[in-house]
Amino acid sequence: SALAQDYPHTEVIVVEHAPRLMARQLDDAASEMLREHVMSRGIQVILGNGVKVILGDEQVEGILLRNGRVIDCDTIVVATGINPNIKLALDAHLKVGRGIVVDDTMQTSDPSIYAAGECVEHRKKVYGLVAPGLEQAAVAAHSILKGESHYIGSSTTSRLKVLDIEVFSAGKVGEEWSEISYKPFVYESAGKSIYRKLVICHNRLVGAIVIGSWSELNRLQEMIDNGQAEEMLRQMQSQ
Numbered sequence: 001s002a003l004a005q006d007y008p009h010t011e012v013i014v015v016e017h018a019p020r021l022m023a024r025q026l027d028d029a030a031s032e033m034l035r036e037h038v039m040s041r042g043i044q045v046i047l048g049n050g051v052k053v054i055l056g057d058e059q060v061e062g063i064l065l066r067n068g069r070v071i072d073c074d075t076i077v078v079a080t081g082i083n084p085n086i087k088l089a090l091d092a093h094l095k096v097g098r099g100i101v102v103d104d105t106m107q108t109s110d111p112s113i114y115a116a117g118e119c120v121e122h123r124k125k126v127y128g129l130v131a132p133g134l135e136q137a138a139v140a141a142h143s144i145l146k147g148e149s150h151y152i153g154s155s156t157t158s159r160l161k162v163l164d165i166e167v168f169s170a171g172k173v174g175e176e177w178s179e180i181s182y183k184p185f186v187y188e189s190a191g192k193s194i195y196r197k198l199v200i201c202h203n204r205l206v207g208a209i210v211i212g213s214w215s216e217l218n219r220l221q222e223m224i225d226n227g228q229a230e231e232m233l234r235q236m237q238s239q
Contacts, residue, residue, distance in 0.1 A: 012043045013071060015063075017050035025158045025169035029188065030195045030209045037165050037193055051076075082128040084119045099126045104150040106140035114140040127154060155225055159217070165193055168217055171207030171224045172199055182206070 014021075020031035021038070035045050046065070053064040054076065062072040084099035095101040095109035099121035106114045106122075116136035118128055127133065132154035142149035157170040172182065187196045196214065199207035205223050214220070 013046065013073070014038065014043060015046045015049060015051060015065065015071075017048070019048045021045065021047070022158075022167070022169070025173065026167075026209055026211075027173065027197065029186070030197065030211050033190065033193060033195050033211050034162060034165070034167065038162065041163055082118050082126075084121070084126055086119065089115075089119075097121045097124065102136075104139075104152065105143040106136055106151060107143065114144055116140045122151060123153060125153065127156065129154075129156060132156070157221060165211065166213050166217075168208070168210040168214075168220070170221055171205075172201075173197070173207040173209050 016023075020026065020028060021034050022031060026034065035047075039045055049065050049067055049069075051063045052066045054060060055062040055064060055070070060074055060076055062070055063076065064070050086096045086100055089096050089100040089108070092110065092113070094113065100108055100115045100119050102108055102115055102120045102122050104122075106116050106120070108115050116139075117133040118126070120126070120136065122136070127136075135154055136151055139149045139151040155171055157168075159166075159168045159170075161167070181201055183200045185198045185200065188194065193212050195209065195211035197209040198205060208220055208224060210217065210220070
C-alpha cells in the first residue's frame, strides 16, 4: 500500500490465502468494507488463494498461484505470521502442541523449566505479539522467584491504519461464538466507511471491531479490559 501512494505507477496486488482480509481480526462485513477501500486506491486484492512458486532464477520475475494463475512482478513482500520453534522443547522431551505447552504459571511439563513468548502455547493459544510475551515473561519471573502470579491470557488488540482508514479490533470478534451467549451490536455507514461492532456476553463488553475513526477507541479498549458495556453502547452512534 505504501508503494501505491509513493509511486503512483507501481501496480500493487495483495494475495491473501484466507477468504477475507484480516480474517482473524475482522468479520465478513468489516473485511469487505476494508477490501473495497483498498481496491478504491487502485490496489488489486486476490482472496482465497496463495503463492505456490516464486518464479525467476537470479531475480524475481513473477509468482505462480495455487489456482494456476501467473502474475508477473519484480518485487514480493511476504507476511506470514509466526511459527513457534519447538525443536529445543522436543529435544528436551517437553510437552508441545502448536507451541511449548505451559500452565498459568508459565511452567512447562518439566517443573524446572519455564517458557514465555511466541514459542509457547497457553490454554491452546499461541500469541504472535510482543505485549502478551512481556506479560508472560513477568509471570514466569515471578513464578521462578516463588511468587503467586498467574497468567490467564491476553486481550489481543490490533490498531492500525490501512492507507488512510483506521482499523481496530480487540477481544472476541470472530463468528465462531454462539449467538445465545454472545450478542453483536452493529452500526454501519458504508458511504462514510464507518463500521462499529460491539460484542456483549452476559452484559460485559468482550470484543469490538471498528472501521473508520472514532474518538472513543482508547476508552473502548479499557472497557473491553474491564468488561463494561452499557455506556459504550449508548455512545456507539453518537460520533
